[in-house]
Amino acid sequence: MRMQASSLLRAIPALLGLALIASAFVDMPQVNDWMFQISMLIIVSVSWNLMASAGLVSLGHAAFWGVGSYASMIAATRLGLPLVGGVVLAVAVGALLGCVLALATGRLRGIFFAICTLALAEGLRVTTVMLPDQTGGASGLYLPQALQVPRTALFVAGAVAAVICAAASVWLARTSFSYACRAMRNNESAAQMLGLDPLRYRMAILAISAGMVAGAGAISTWYGGYLDPDVAFSMHITIESQIASILGGMYTVAGPIVGAIAIVALSEATRLGLGAHEGASQLAYGVVLVLGILFMPRGLYGLWCDLWAGRIAGAGKADDTATEMAR
Template sequence: MARQSNLMVALGVLSALGLVASTFWDAPQINNWLFRVSTLIMLATSWNLMANAGLVSLGHSAFWGVGSYAAILSANAWSGSVLGTLVVALLAGALMGLIVAAVTGGLKGIFFAISTLALSEGLRISALMLPDVTSGAVGLFLRQDLRPSQHTLYLVAALAAVASVGVAILISCSKLQFASRAMRDNEAAAQMLGIAPRRQRMIIVAISSAMASAAGAINAWYGGYLDPEVAFTLHNTILAQIAPILGGIHTLAGPVIGSFAIIALSEGTRIWFGNMEGVSQMTFGLVLVVCILFLPRGIEGVMHRRKKRQATAGAASPALATGRGGKS
């Protein structure tokens, strides 16, 4: 078992290095794919952090959108750099997360999901109705003189994706992980055990929201244009949940595997069906339905099961039942 987890660590480090190194390779199409994979890894990891604590978010586009606006507005106002505005976006995201966690208090399950859904729609309409701040439906361009090289953005995205997974790993080794899992299973019992659910929830939601915000910020630099429909598009909410579900919910590797798979899938459908409207979203919907009904543990779960079967066949030992515990 130890050898296997060492292998996993080695694979993880290698793919992280590979992702960062790839940005030095001048292949625009591949760079673009990996850029999208990187921001999706951040978004998916962020969603998974909340899901780990029993909080199903249907409003990740809200966090993403806030980060996008924070980045572009602060860049245009103070001629900020990518990293400078990334900090602004992280702070804006964390603040927003704190507010959401404070406001939603003890809401769980359906209620949390509904309030996040309403939050992203509410923000979209507010952005549309406050043109003095956001330029409304006309949209907002990043100042051309500020635009960094594409390579800088690929690199920032890759590093940020690695950092996000790093944060998720740190959390999985910390007390927060156990608190999250206890909260997911039974908040009242968690409280009895001396975990303060409200405080833990605020920390988790703030970290997760800051992470999604940062992804939105990097993407806004890359796109250079924002309007309320672009910033708060439901598409990001869908991507945020579908990648971890497909990859394997409540695991560290799941969101990463899922992000690669989803970008591959969306490119695949684009190549097969051209730009026919609705096809890629429809595929996402089907993936969601099929995964929930037939693959509730996602790709990671399938790989795990196969490995477990091989191991059991080889060693004929049933002592592997704990194999999954360390990861979830």
């Protein structure tokens, strides 16, 4: 019985992934749109969480997103590069940016690294505005009619990309890579003494993370069909990528995915409840961020784990809390 239950549990992620891809073929525009949002959000939050796991707090995921978006869009308008080529190009350019960022930031950590990423995103946005000949500037770029693809294809692409990224994070969590990340998060010099080369791990993490987000940016660009600096380097991307991880549970594999679904649900709920006011969803995000950090630092997934553990060892757990409080 027990064996069956656990193998069933293990099959759930795979089934969810299949369901996400399959949902692209359902002819319900609203559902398709939700699933597409969830797919994109899974990618950015898995990526953000991967970096956070190694102690690299990003406030500049918009930089990766925007670079991927622009790489694919410029290649499409100039060279007529189609969707698949555009996504591959975006991933490559994003990974390159990740490597450059890793090399440039060297051993910067914590606040310094976060500020650096923030500056990168805003700096790229301003640069894009200021180079209209290359990027279309503030008036933006439109995807050529000839390159547009059916929506279903984009939904499939988004879902497949999300499944690949989620699978990659699951796989990485099972290798020694995750131990290296945790060691770096806790103490980079100690990690170095264990024989890890932090720079190589940083480059790998940043290349993978940035590549993921850049690819998602490219797919999303095809979905929108239009790109300008404010869309490409929107603070929204940065905020959503961190908030999904925090709500779901930082440093876990399931956290970002749970969080992505919860965030889409939350933003739809605020949209339906408070109308399409531009500040409402961001306000809700801010509240979630603050309350999450203060009261639920392990996220929904952590909460679920606690409840699950509580169900198994109910009495023992209660005793522990009692003694903890008595102290």
